Amino acid sequence: MKSKKPATKAPKKQTRDLEKSRKEILDVAFMEVFSRGFQGVSVDDIVKKTSMTKGAFYHHFPTKLELGYALVEDVISPMIIDRWITPLEKFDNPLDGILQQLQNLIGNSPPAHLKLGCPLNNLVQEMSPVDKGFHKRLQTALNLWIDETEKHLNRAKAKGFLKKDVNTKKVAQFVVMAHEGFYGMLKGLDDPKAFHALYDSLEQYFAVIST
Amino acid sequence: MKSKKPATKAPKKQTRDLEKSRKEILDVAFMEVFSRGFQGVSVDDIVKKTSMTKGAFYHHFPTKLELGYALVEDVISPMIIDRWITPLEKFDNPLDGILQQLQNLIGNSPPAHLKLGCPLNNLVQEMSPVDKGFHKRLQTALNLWIDETEKHLNRAKAKGFLKKDVNTKKVAQFVVMAHEGFYGMLKGLDDPKAFHALYDSLEQYFAVIST
DNA sequence: AATTTAACATACTAATTAGTATGTTTTCAA
DNA sequence: TTGAAAACATACTAATTAGTATGTTAAATT
Numbered sequence: 204m205k206s207k208k209p210a211t212k213a214p215k216k217q218t219r220d221l222e223k224s225r226k227e228i229l230d231v232a233f234m235e236v237f238s239r240g241f242q243g244v245s246v247d248d249i250v251k252k253t254s255m256t257k258g259a260f261y262h263h264f265p266t267k268l269e270l271g272y273a274l275v276e277d278v279i280s281p282m283i284i285d286r287w288i289t290p291l292e293k294f295d296n297p298l299d300g301i302l303q304q305l306q307n308l309i310g311n312s313p314p315a316h317l318k319l320g321c322p323l324n325n326l327v328q329e330m331s332p333v334d335k336g337f338h339k340r341l342q343t344a345l346n347l348w349i350d351e352t353e354k355h356l357n358r359a360k361a362k363g364f365l366k367k368d369v370n371t372k373k374v375a376q377f378v379v380m381a382h383e384g385f386y387g388m389l390k391g392l393d394d395p396k397a398f399h400a401l402y403d404s405l406e407q408y409f410a411v412i413s414t
Numbered sequence: 415m416k417s418k419k420p421a422t423k424a425p426k427k428q429t430r431d432l433e434k435s436r437k438e439i440l441d442v443a444f445m446e447v448f449s450r451g452f453q454g455v456s457v458d459d460i461v462k463k464t465s466m467t468k469g470a471f472y473h474h475f476p477t478k479l480e481l482g483y484a485l486v487e488d489v490i491s492p493m494i495i496d497r498w499i500t501p502l503e504k505f506d507n508p509l510d511g512i513l514q515q516l517q518n519l520i521g522n523s524p525p526a527h528l529k530l531g532c533p534l535n536n537l538v539q540e541m542s543p544v545d546k547g548f549h550k551r552l553q554t555a556l557n558l559w560i561d562e563t564e565k566h567l568n569r570a571k572a573k574g575f576l577k578k579d580v581n582t583k584k585v586a587q588f589v590v591m592a593h594e595g596f597y598g599m600l601k602g603l604d605d606p607k608a609f610h611a612l613y614d615s616l617e618q619y620f621a622v623i624s625t
Numbered sequence: 626a627a628t629t630t631a632a633c634a635t636a637c638t639a640a641t642t643a644g645t646a647t648g649t650t651t652t653c654a655a
Numbered sequence: 656t657t658g659a660a661a662a663c664a665t666a667c668t669a670a671t672t673a674g675t676a677t678g679t680t681a682a683a684t685t
Contacts, residue, residue: 217651218651219663221661238543239544240451240540242453243540243544245641245643247641258648258663258664258665261644266643267643320539320542324539325539327601327602331529331601332450332531333450333454338602342603342604346603377612377615380612381591383599384592384594387538387598388587388594390538392556400584401587404588404619407619410622428682429681430632430681432632456671466633467633467634468635469635470632472673474632
């Protein structure tokens with residue numbers, strides 16, 4: 204039996220950690236909501252997949268809706284930045300970066316993962332008309348995506364990759380729309396060739412606005 | 415009191431009509447599901463907004479899922495043909511028709527209606543990963559939309575409006591993707607100017623593939 | 626006209642739901 | 656060390672859920 208406590212200094216023997224617990228709930232909730240929808244998941248479902256109980260859940264989130272809000276603000280929004288914005292920094296031409304990321308994160312994704320769609324788009328379509336608090340936060344997340352994309356497009360313009368007369372705000376909106384559209388389409392279709400079709404068309408559009 | 419029955423031949427005094435009742439349930443269910451999502455609507459919700467009761471509902475549909483399937487096949491699919499395909503017949507150049515219909519049905523829609531998004535896209539995003547029966551039927555509906563769009567693009571090609579080397583299947587997929595993307599975007603954003611931004615970009619893309 | 630059957634209505638059930646009330650254990654500051 | 660508060664656990668509740676069992680009425684058939 205090794206239940207003896209070694210006399211060496213306790214190496215971080217915390218059994219309770221607010222931040223870690225919150226993160227565990229959010230992580231589990233994210234996957235559940237991602238795959239079954241916000242209204243399709245119950246608080247009990249989430250709790251069951253957690254190492255905690257209902258008491259813990261409601262210690263962290265006053266209502267199920269507040270958990271949903273936290274998912275948008277604390278999980279999904281940072282994820283968008285991580286996956287779609289930050290990687291663009293490595294590209295001299297942001298337009299190349301956008302196409303590259305589409306290829307990496309969507310084109311190269313296994314079909315099983317594509318079937319779940321986009322976490323943000325899923326919630327926009329499901330919850331935006333249903334709850335004002337959701338709508339507000341989802342709108343903020345979408346605008347964040349658009350604004351950050353626009354910044355890189357402005358950089359592209361400054362570097363001479365984009366025609367002088369292009370409206371980068373408009374293009375940014377179109378680019379984000381295409382991301383949502385790609386995800387939505389590939390979620391509904393099974394056709395693995397569909398991505399290339401969409402990708403090729405977007406590439407053609409990029410060619411028009413490029414120098 | 416006018417409760418007397420005129421001796422004139424009964425002018426269709428049916429109190430029970432299978433088809434009419436089914437249609438009433440489907441119509442009510444469509445609006446409820448359209449605005450609150452399939453999982454956000456209960457059978458009792460639907461029944462309450464109907465002139466019938468639960469007994470009638472389960473006389474027409476064995477389960478809630480079967481009602482959902484009927485919504486896709488009997489309500490939404492015909493609606494897509496009516497709104498997005500049939501109108502194209504009036505246009506000499508189908509590409510003009512597609513842009514016109516986008517302007518009519520989305521650009522000129524009141525924001526209150528745009529907030530509900532697209533009935534098909536809503537269900538694709540919410541239900542496609544959740545239930546196989548849904549996925550299959552939603553996929554069929556999407557492919558119907560794509561195939562019918564492709565037919566008109568082939569007509570455009572035959573008439574010389576499209577470049578000879580364009581792949582009409584690919585373009586059709588991109589067009590439907592754009593429709594879903596437009597709807598999804600405008601549902602999340604509030605910006606009334608967003609439509610024009612998206613529209614302009616799509617128009618530029620059309621210019622590339624046109625003669 | 627009588628009888629069968631189709632088109633419903635009414636009343637129920639067992640499971641699930643979000644949320645609460647109250648207890649227990651860990652942590653940390655004095 | 657102690658005591659208070661934070662971080663949970665347990666046990667409950669009232670409402671809602673999809674679905675059923677059974678009754679009733681209108682319509683079609685004979």
